[in-house]
Amino acid sequence: MDEKKFIHIPLLPLRGLIVFPGMVIHLDVGRKKSIQSLEKAMMNDKHIFLAAQKESAIDDPTTEQIFNIGTVAKINQMLKLPNGTMRVLVEGVHRAEILRYINEEEQFFVEVEPLEDKEENSNKEIALMRALIEQFEYYSQMSKKISKETLASVTDIEVPGRLTDMIASNIPLKQSDKQALLETINVEERLQLLLSIISNEKEVLELERKIGKRVKKSMEETQKEYYLREQMKAIQKELGDKDGRNGEIAEIRKMIEEKQLPDNIHKLVEKELARYERVPQTSAESSVIRNYIDWVLSLPWTEETEDNLDLHHAEKILNEDHYGLEKVKERVLEYLAVQQLTNSLKGPILCLVGPPGVGKTSLARSIARAIDRKFVRISLGGVRDEAEIRGHRRTYVGALPGRIIQGMKKASTINPVFLLDEIDKMSNDFRGDPSSAMLEVLDPEQNNTFSDHYLEETYDLSKVMFVATANNLATIPQPLLDRMEIISIPGYTEVEKTHIAKQHLITKQLKENGLKKGQLQIRDEGLIKLIRRYTREAGVRGLERQIASICRKAARMIVGEKKNKVIVTEKQLETLLGKPRFRYGLMEEEDQVGTATGLAYTASGGDILSIEVSLAVGKGKLTLTGKLGDVMKESAQAAFSYIRSRVNELRIEEDFHEKYDVHIHVPEGATPKDGPSAGITMATALVSALTGRPVKREVGMTGEITLRGRVLPIGGLKEKSLSAHRSGITTIIIPKDNEKDLDDIPESVRNELRFIPVTHLDEVLQHALSEEYYESN
Known part of the structure; x- marks a missing residue:
């Protein structure tokens, strides 16, 4: 390789600017290295290598952030300005490519290889030159930014490479396009590339001209409309109609x-407003159109509150x-954290599930207050018409939008916290x-x-944070349930x-009943007795009612009996x-034969279930009472069949099913009961009655039973554990597969x-039955 081809030369990185060979331009240089x-x-020798930065915003570029191909230029003039910058006049000489960086610490100094244009002087190049000049002339006529002198000098150029560089330096192009032209050494390819770029630029200019004409025409129509309206106002003023409908x-x-x-x-x-103008005021359609316009204008379309993302x-x-x-x-704090990071999170759809009175609705209101959003609530209980959600078409008399759009009107922003209350009651x-x-x-x-x-137009609900509440998931259709994130709120401990x-609660009721803080005091022991003996619920609504009753009676004593403090x-x-009203702790006072305590999960939270079994001389009839559902009846029959198959191991008479009638009863017969989780409880009560071994009174149990005696997992362990804790039970037998759910139980209860x-049922009997024996029926 010829060593003379390589040049050692200082490098000047350019920001947002590319210099072509033959181009003369002023540069203001202020960076220290430059x-x-x-x-x-x-x-x-006053020669310098000019190469563009890949990112113009970078103040101190590295070698990787500078294009390798640039232009060797000659410095014709240099002037130092008062602000410390240097103004230089440079003229591009030829293309060159950086081979290596010799110095990049104090200033950029590089070794470059000159790149010569590859010209073939073929007929194709001549044809491309003519086409390029023609397109450039047309472009200059449309853009009005290229002088006649520049156009004349371009048309006089006969060297194809020089022609492309001259045109490229005189039209506004993207930096990527200019760099592509600079890096294209083959002149024929460069001609084709520049021809394609100018054609695109020409199309853009044509579109700009069309848009300009359209805007001008629109402005003329607006002025015409304004002129006619002013005439109409003048005519109405002469007729004496000063405001009337036109004012509206x-x-x-x-x-x-x-x-x-x-x-x-x-x-x-x-x-619609144009229609409203044309329709007579006495027409019924006039009020329909006016109501529609009012609804559209009252809805939030772009109004948005700014979220407070402070965790x-x-x-x-x-x-x-x-x-x-x-x-x-x-979950709410996670939502805020993710929104801080992405700033484009779609609103989550939370479904708070739990018994009445646990604070689902008030929690949604707190979420809105925490993130500084508007709060709106609609109740879906009893809704049975699709039009309640989607609205009625305007052809109906008295048509209105659906509850969702009505709620958005109340919210007055496009990103409220929207509570869908009682979604399971639809x-x-x-x-x-x-x-x-x-x-x-x-x-x-x-x-x-x-x-x-x-x-009749789509509305954007994507920024709304929907929160639904429900008491029972079983009544929510599966496709609807699949769209929501379920968060269970089972109930509160004591x-x-x-x-x-x-x-x-006490603070709230004192205020609502006009009492001051010092006028009523409820001692801790009184509050605990109030919770244990006067309420039995998963939530605190009943407790609040009892506190309100105490406040009213205290108010009467203060006013009537002139007491200062109660x-x-x-x-x-x-x-x-x-x-x-209630007995605290429903577990038996002593161990009982034929009675076992099960744990149930209802819409109102957890509860304990006493299952009784009695034997009477008969022919093996199995009777089930207590308003049991089909699943619960099948659990009883499965337990009965398992015991018959294990009479020897359980030390039960082999022919008991021929000698005794078995009656299984679940008290509170007016309340419907169903579910498989009472299987092991029924089996334990049956074995206790048949063997005469009492069931330990402090033991509660829950689990489904199979014909082989296996214990299968159940749901609602947290709720069941809370009810057991309230009732004084100290030991709970649970399926092995439910151990993973123990973490959900509050630590104070779990301890x-x-x-x-x-x-297996054998393990249940081992822990649930006492070693003592009583006479069996």
Whole structure:
């Protein structure tokens, strides 16, 4: 390789600028490295290598951030400005490629190889040159930015490579296009590339011209419309109609202009307003159109509140309003954290499931307060018409939008916290299925184009944070359930209820009943007795009612008996509220034969279930009472069949099923009961009755049984454990597969209960039955 081809030369990186050979341009240089490169060039032969940066925003580029191919230029003039920068006049000489960097510390100094144009002087090149000059002439006529002198000098060039460089340096192109032209050494390819680029630029200029004509025409039409309206106003003024309908229309038009509407909605409202102008005021259609315009203008289309994404603030608000409920609070804080990172998160759809009174609705209100969003609530209980969700078409008399759009109007922003209360209470009839209409509302992939029959235009619900509440998941259709994130709120422990009463309920009821803080005091022992003996619930709604009753009686004593202060102790509770309604702890007072305690899960939370078995001389008839469901009856029959197959191991008479009638009863017969989790409880009660071995009174149990005696997992362990704890039970027998659910149980409850995981009924009997024997029936 010829050593003379390589040149050692200073490098000047250019930001957002590319210099072609033959191009003369002024450059202002201010960076320290660049100034040193200039000084180095002036000390040598006044030649410098100009190469563009890949990212113009970078102030101190590395070698990887500078293009390898650039232009060797000659410095014709250099002037130092008062602000410390250097202004130089450079002229591009030829292309060159960087082979290596010799120095990049104080200034860039590189070794480059000159690149010569590869010209063939073929007929094809001549044809391309003519086409390029023709396109450039047409472009210059359209752009009005290229002088006649420049055009004349371009048309005089006969060297194809020089022609491309001259044209490229005189038209505004993207940096990537200019660099591509600079790097194309083959002249024929460069001609074709530049011809393609100019053709695209020409199309862009034609589009700009069309758009300009359209805008001008639109402005002329607007001026014409304004002129005609002013004439109409003058005529009406002469006729004595000063305001009338035109004043109303002008007011609506002003509202349209002031409200930031999407383009399609703006056109729609303008169209409806034009119809409203044409329709006689006495026509029935006039009021329909006016109502529609009012609805569209009252809805939020672009109005949005700014989220408060401060996690500490949100956590403080949630803890202020609610005690416990750690999972829900954690989920809200996760949502805020992700939104901080992405700034484009679609609104999550949470479904808070739990018994009445646990604070589902108030929790949704707290979420809105924590993130500074508007809050809106609609109740779906009893909704059985699809039009309640999607709205009625405008052809119906008295048509209105659906509840979703009505809720958005109340919210007045496009990103509220929207509470769908009692979503499990929706029904359906001949008018449609509202739960199917809710599928579109609650699907993050679809709700950005929610369709309401009344609006007849799609509405964006993607920024809404939907929160649903339900008491029972079984009544929610599976497709709707699949679109929501289920968060269970099972109920409160006694400790949690005490804390909630002290921090929230008593303070609230004192205020509502006009009492000051010092006028009523409920002692701790009185509060605990109130929780244990006067309420039995998963939530705190009943507890709040009892506290409200105490406040009313205290108010009467303060007003009527002139007392300064009322102190409620454990003894005074009966005086104020009467005899206790419930017995605290429903477990048996002593071990019983034929009676076992099961744990149940209901819509109102957990409860304990006493199952009784009695034997009577007969012919083996099995009787089940207590308003049991089919599943529960089948569990009893499975337990009965298993015991018959294991009479020898259980030391039961082999022919018991021929000598005795067996009666299984579950008390509280007016309450429907169903589910498989009472299987091992029924089996234990049966074995106890047949063997005469009593069941330990402190033991509660839950689990499904198979014909082989295996114990299968169940649901609702947390709720069942809370009910057992309330009832004084200390030992709970659970399926082995449910050990993973123990972490969900509050630590205060878990520490006071003994959990025994089992896999087979033999283990259940070993832990549940006492070693003592009584005479069997």
